[in-house]
Structures are given as C-alpha cells and as structure tokens.
Amino acid sequence: RQRAMIAMALALDPKLLIADEPTTALDVTTQAQILKLIRDLQQRKKTAVLFITHDFGVVAEIADRVVVMQHGAIVEQGAADTVLNDPQHPYTRQLIAAVPPLTTPPPRILSGKTILTIDGVSKTYRTGGFLGRGARITEAVKNVSLRLPRGATLGIVGESGSGKSTLARCIVRLIDPDAGSIVLAGKDWAKLGRDEIRRETRHIQMVFQDPFASLNPRRKATELVAQGPIVHGTGRATAIAEARKLFELVGLDPSAGDRFPHEFSGGQRQRIGLARALALRPDVLVADEPVSALDVSVQAQVLRLLAELRQQLGLSIIFITHDLRVAAQICDLIAVMKDGAVVEQGMTAEVFGRPQHPYTQALLSAIPGGDFTRKRDALIA
Structure with missing residues (x-):
C-alpha cells in the first residue's frame, strides 16, 4: 500500500x-x-x-x-x-x-517454573470460493510451540504477515485456534468455551498497538480502567479507587482520569491501555506492538515502564514486535516467526548475537541505520 x-x-x-x-x-x-x-x-x-x-x-x-x-x-x-x-x-x-541499542542487556536469571505453555497451535483462514470450492487458504499460524517462564518476557518478532499477531489473538482467545493447546493456570485455553473465557480472563490481558482505537471515546479514562473489575464483581467505588492507584503506577496523574481518551497524547493513551490491562491483576500480559506508533523518546518511557511493572508486579509478558531493537532491550527470550511458523527461538542474546536461521540474519541486517547505531553503542560502551 x-x-x-x-x-x-x-x-x-x-x-x-x-x-x-x-x-x-x-x-x-x-x-x-x-x-x-x-x-x-x-x-x-x-x-x-x-x-x-x-x-x-x-x-x-x-x-x-x-x-x-x-x-x-x-x-x-x-x-x-x-x-x-x-x-x-x-x-x-x-x-x-x-534510539534502542542493538546490543542486549545482561541476561536475567529466569524462573524454572513455566506459567504459559503453547503446544502445536495452528490457525488457518479460508476466504472466497463458493460452497468451499476455490477458497483461498492461508495458514496464518503453523504448529507453534513456545514456553513462557514465570516473570519472563518472551518476544515474538517477524515481518508483517508472519503470524505473530494472529498467534497473540489465539493466546487470549480473541480468535479460536484450529489445533493445539494453550495451558495457563492449569487450564487449556484452547478448549475453553466463551463463558469460561469470560470468567478466566483475569489471568491474561492484552495491550493493543493502537491505544486510541481500543479505548471507548465516550467514556472517561478512569471508567475505562475500572470497567473490567466492575464486570467481574468489584464494587464501582472500589474499582474507581483502584483505577486511580493504577494511574499513579503507570505514571499518570490520578486527576487526569476524568478526561476522555482524545484529551491524552499517544504515549499517555498507551499508559491508560496498560492500566486497563493491569486492573484485573493478570498473570500474563500480551503486548501487541505497544510502542510501534510512538516516537523514540515516548517509546523509551513505555519500555522502561513495562520493565518496572514486570519487576514490581511479577508479570510474565509476551511482547509482539517487528522492531528488533525494541525486542533486544526488553525481551529475555525471542521467537522469530516467518510464514506462520517459528523458525528460531532462544535467549535474546543468543538469537541476536549468533543468529542461525537465514531469515533471522536478514531481519537483523535490514535494521535501518544499523551502522550508525552500532557506532553510537560502541562510543557509549
């Protein structure tokens, strides 16, 4: 386009x-x-x-x-x-x-406990055709298996159309996978019915790429953050009070909760999206391109915030991004997707420092301004 x-x-x-x-x-x-x-x-x-x-x-x-x-x-x-x-x-x-550096920070010691296990997940789309004949078949996700340790951040990277966002939506059950299992809190989310998903949704929440499109423009910010807990049975007054505390946690003035989404900047709206996702105190946060539309300085603030929240709240995060520099800074583990399949995965420093698959090598070599960023990183070091 x-x-x-x-x-x-x-x-x-x-x-x-x-x-x-x-x-x-x-x-x-x-x-x-x-x-x-x-x-x-x-x-x-x-x-x-x-x-x-x-x-x-x-x-x-x-x-x-x-x-x-x-x-x-x-x-x-x-x-x-x-x-x-x-x-x-x-x-x-x-x-x-x-501008995020290409070098990765020292690896953290990861928990031996697994909070989320994805095994053999697949999703196929069929479009067009008549009575099933001549339909176009797209294998968006092909037999993907991943493991997320408790308290870790797993980055899923790849080009547009690689299947990473479809996988994210399968994980939170915004769309239904065709095959495989997604085990969280002892339950296979791939097999849960819609009523069960609504009851269990507090365990996993999602932050979207476009915070403005995902926030109801007719509701005030505090109400948007309090909505989830209210739906799950928390009293309105308690939920509003908790929402204001979450505003402080994500670096916003609690008094700003009386404003509507259009009255905030892009970075502030993304913080509201984070507060809304955290309101149900999830075990796992799925962040789908949460900083791709933000300028570099605001991007850096949101990345620091995510790292702090992971530390303070013990969050486990799945971070979807096409920006390998961003992934290098926040992710403990990396899975590289191409044409719906995971072609390489491992510790971030290993995958980015010694990429084995030609596709991973091509992604790293395509980073714009790579020579400039490496020179700047060397001067800083």
Whole structure:
C-alpha cells in the first residue's frame, strides 16, 4: 500500500516529495524496501525529498541534511553526519540516545517454573470460493510451540504477515485456534468455551498497538480502567479507587482520569491501555506492538515502564514486535516467526548475537541505520 501511495505521489513528476512518517509501524524489511525505493526514485527523477520521521535510525539511512524540531521550533540543523555524530542541542542528544541499542542487556536469571505453555497451535483462514470450492487458504499460524517462564518476557518478532499477531489473538482467545493447546493456570485455553473465557480472563490481558482505537471515546479514562473489575464483581467505588492507584503506577496523574481518551497524547493513551490491562491483576500480559506508533523518546518511557511493572508486579509478558531493537532491550527470550511458523527461538542474546536461521540474519541486517547505531553503542560502551 505504501508503494502504491508513493507511485501516486510521483505520477505528476513533482519537484518535491513530502514523505510524512512513511515507514512508521512497518517491519524492518519492508521499511528497508521503502527507503531503497525512495532513494532510487530520487536518483532517477532528481526529486527532492522532505522526509518526516521520529526514527533516527531511518534518518541515518536516508538523510543528507537534518532539521530537528521541538515545540514547533527548529533547535538544530545541519549535514546528517554532523548532527548524528556531533549533536549540539540537548533535545537532539536526547532523541539519539532514545534510539534502542542493538546490543542486549545482561541476561536475567529466569524462573524454572513455566506459567504459559503453547503446544502445536495452528490457525488457518479460508476466504472466497463458493460452497468451499476455490477458497483461498492461508495458514496464518503453523504448529507453534513456545514456553513462557514465570516473570519472563518472551518476544515474538517477524515481518508483517508472519503470524505473530494472529498467534497473540489465539493466546487470549480473541480468535479460536484450529489445533493445539494453550495451558495457563492449569487450564487449556484452547478448549475453553466463551463463558469460561469470560470468567478466566483475569489471568491474561492484552495491550493493543493502537491505544486510541481500543479505548471507548465516550467514556472517561478512569471508567475505562475500572470497567473490567466492575464486570467481574468489584464494587464501582472500589474499582474507581483502584483505577486511580493504577494511574499513579503507570505514571499518570490520578486527576487526569476524568478526561476522555482524545484529551491524552499517544504515549499517555498507551499508559491508560496498560492500566486497563493491569486492573484485573493478570498473570500474563500480551503486548501487541505497544510502542510501534510512538516516537523514540515516548517509546523509551513505555519500555522502561513495562520493565518496572514486570519487576514490581511479577508479570510474565509476551511482547509482539517487528522492531528488533525494541525486542533486544526488553525481551529475555525471542521467537522469530516467518510464514506462520517459528523458525528460531532462544535467549535474546543468543538469537541476536549468533543468529542461525537465514531469515533471522536478514531481519537483523535490514535494521535501518544499523551502522550508525552500532557506532553510537560502541562510543557509549
């Protein structure tokens, strides 16, 4: 779709192409393809490009000159190499520092107890056709088996269409798997009926990629957070009081709970989504691309918050992302998905430091601005 939009923009042979966050929320390989396409078009048509982005990795990959804006004003500008390697303004330095490093932190000691076991889960979609004939069959998830230790974070990474989000929705039973088992709290969620899922949903909660789309715009923030406990039998006054405490826990002013979702920033809405998921005190939190649409500084804040909540509450987390730099910072374990199947899994440092599968190697090599990030990481070290 992004390629089609670029083709439409270039149809009139413009002198200037303005690209407003064209690679945001795209996986690394698609991102690399879009950047290459824009560079090729520049060379062939001599088109100037004004590229708007929050990702300094992308800046390092494509920009000749850089202009840094804060609060509507330009705070720094210059040649890309100069701004990236010798930033003068504190805000520029803050943005560059917020880009997640490619190196992984020292591994944590993981619990020997397993809280979630996924065994042989599969999901197939059938679309089109008449009376079952000529239908298009898509194997979205193929025989996936994973284990989540108690208190750990398991990252599931891969390109768009790799099956990671479908797997996440199978785990929380937003969609029904065709085969396999999902054992949590001694029960196989793959076999639970809808009434049983509603009763057991307190054990596992989900945080979605787009917090604005997942929050009811007609309800105030505190009511959104208190809704789950109220449905499960908690008195309204108690649930509201607990919601305000959760606001503090996720770094929001409790008095802000009287505002509606549209009155918050993207990062604040994601914190509300986290508070809502935590309101039922789940054992497992499934986070589906929770920071992909956020700028790097807000992204870093949300990642720190997740790490703190994991420590304070003893959460076990499944973290779905296409951003390998983000996964490197927060995940203890990594599972790499391609075409619905897990092609490689293990400790994060092992998988990213010594990738065995060609697909994992391709994902790591496609990270935009990889050379710049490695140079910066080496200087910091």
